[in-house]
Amino acid sequence: MDIAKPANDLDIAVIGGGVAGITAAYILQQHHRVSLYERNDYLGGHTHTVVIPDGPDAGTPVDTGFIVLNDRTYPLFNRLLGRLEVTIRPSDMSFSYYSAVTGFQYASRNLNALFAQRRNLVSPIHLYMLTEILRFNHAARRSLQRQALGGLTLGDFLRQMRMSRAFRTRYILPMAAAIWSSPDDDVMDFPMATFARFFENHGLLSVRDMPQWYYVYGGSHTYVQAFGRRFEGRVLTQTPVRGLKRDDNGIDLRLADGSTRRHDIAVVALHADEAFGMLEDPTPDEKRLLGPWRYSRNQVFLHTDSEWMPPLQRAWASWNYYRAPGDSRRTPITLTYDMNRLQDLRTRRPYFVTLNPPRPIAARKTVATFTYHHPMYTFASLETQAELPRLNGRRRTFYCGSYHGYGFHEDAVHAAVQASASLGGRL
Numbered sequence: 001m002d003i004a005k006p007a008n009d010l011d012i013a014v015i016g017g018g019v020a021g022i023t024a025a026y027i028l029q030q031h032h033r034v035s036l037y038e039r040n041d042y043l044g045g046h047t048h049t050v051v052i053p054d055g056p057d058a059g060t061p062v063d064t065g066f067i068v069l070n071d072r073t074y075p076l077f078n079r080l081l082g083r084l085e086v087t088i089r090p091s092d093m094s095f096s097y098y099s100a101v102t103g104f105q106y107a108s109r110n111l112n113a114l115f116a117q118r119r120n121l122v123s124p125i126h127l128y129m130l131t132e133i134l135r136f137n138h139a140a141r142r143s144l145q146r147q148a149l150g151g152l153t154l155g156d157f158l159r160q161m162r163m164s165r166a167f168r169t170r171y172i173l174p175m176a177a178a179i180w181s182s183p184d185d186d187v188m189d190f191p192m193a194t195f196a197r198f199f200e201n202h203g204l205l206s207v208r209d210m211p212q213w214y215y216v217y218g219g220s221h222t223y224v225q226a227f228g229r230r231f232e233g234r235v236l237t238q239t240p241v242r243g244l245k246r247d248d249n250g251i252d253l254r255l256a257d258g259s260t261r262r263h264d265i266a267v268v269a270l271h272a273d274e275a276f277g278m279l280e281d282p283t284p285d286e287k288r289l290l291g292p293w294r295y296s297r298n299q300v301f302l303h304t305d306s307e308w309m310p311p312l313q314r315a316w317a318s319w320n321y322y323r324a325p326g327d328s329r330r331t332p333i334t335l336t337y338d339m340n341r342l343q344d345l346r347t348r349r350p351y352f353v354t355l356n357p358p359r360p361i362a363a364r365k366t367v368a369t370f371t372y373h374h375p376m377y378t379f380a381s382l383e384t385q386a387e388l389p390r391l392n393g394r395r396r397t398f399y400c401g402s403y404h405g406y407g408f409h410e411d412a413v414h415a416a417v418q419a420s421a422s423l424g425g426r427l
């Protein structure tokens, strides 16, 4: 049965307790009975704050997944934070590049950081790269306005523009790889129109137009806790859903212990590949729209080792790209977030979050490790996005998650708001 006109007081299962599931559950409780199923022993998914357990900084909340939002491209997430009465504070957003192969390093913060290595003041390669940033920004903007990017990948565009190797390997690929937590090759295949639109919206095609970025004061888990205090439904953590089957009268969730739970409606707030894998009776449309999605896998370390930061402190930034010897274009990105800078932490030890370090980090310097997955954008996956909302309401099933947009918090919240609207709820 399809849901065209929703009734009130439905018994709804929201599957997945990341920001998409939390938002859907928060909205849907206005009119319905909601059960929130989450595989992990905590709610939040990629919103995952670690409280330092011991040592001189015990009790400090450090974010390991979601860290920042801004005042321009996160309208719905800002509204959610407002409803939850959560405080945000200005963050520092800057980027650095360091190659352990050549020793080359710079950061975007200011002139002192751009020329952190003083010899780059007279390096024709570096100076030319800086002029190419302006040329690229201008050309990408103009092509976007003229809608002249259809069918091109970022790699195609870079070749067409004859951008230098330095621009590719020291600027645009590291920056894009850092944003989407992907290896260089995947970034080269990124559809250029989507890439340019994202960069334009985030002020990255301009030197002066950057939005103000913010972190969640007290750690991003603050908003998850605030949700927990306001949610009147049932929260089932450590309850992975293994299967979802639909019939005319309801839906059945198959749980890990073999038991089955019956509900009226399922809101599937998982990654697209996990959502598709869970369906025991996928329709041709679900197969067509969820099937093409792939995710990049990132090993994430929260630690206190400055090994993965640029050797010169004046080249340090909030996001620090590290090119290791022997890296290929398929090697997962090594990126270090300087959490003291991003969350304005005043701690005795420095705290870093590193994605995919090429060598293990010493156990005595490691606080925690995780694996996070990020959606990969190809023409095949992007083509599904316009039609994804049409799955909502078919066979008593609704979908949301960051893969409905660019892969970030606003995208997940937007998709949750859209799915919930069809069930009569508003943020």
Ligand SMILES: Cc1cc2nc3c(=O)[nH]c(=O)nc-3n(C[C@H](O)[C@H](O)[C@H](O)COP(=O)(O)OP(=O)(O)OC[C@H]3O[C@@H](n4cnc5c(N)ncnc54)[C@H](O)[C@@H]3O)c2cc1C
Binding pocket: 015, 016, 017, 018, 019, 020, 021, 037, 038, 039, 040, 043, 044, 045, 046, 047, 064, 065, 066, 067, 068, 069, 181, 239, 240, 241, 242, 269, 270, 271, 274, 298, 300, 355, 372, 373, 374, 400, 401, 402, 403, 407, 408, 409, 410, 412
């Ligand atoms: C390292 C990193 C840093 C990031 N930083 C930012 C940032 O600063 N700003 C930003 O906007 N975005 C950031 N992102 C993107 C982030 O992924 C999204 O913003 C958003 O958090 C994704 O939300 P989601 O609800 O779609 O997915 P998730 O947060 O992944 O939630 C999915 C949930 O479903 C659960 N689940 C999975 N399978 C099952 C099952 N079978 N049964 C029950 N539950 C299940 C998972 O455990 C998880 O809790 C970052 C991503 C990464 C990897």
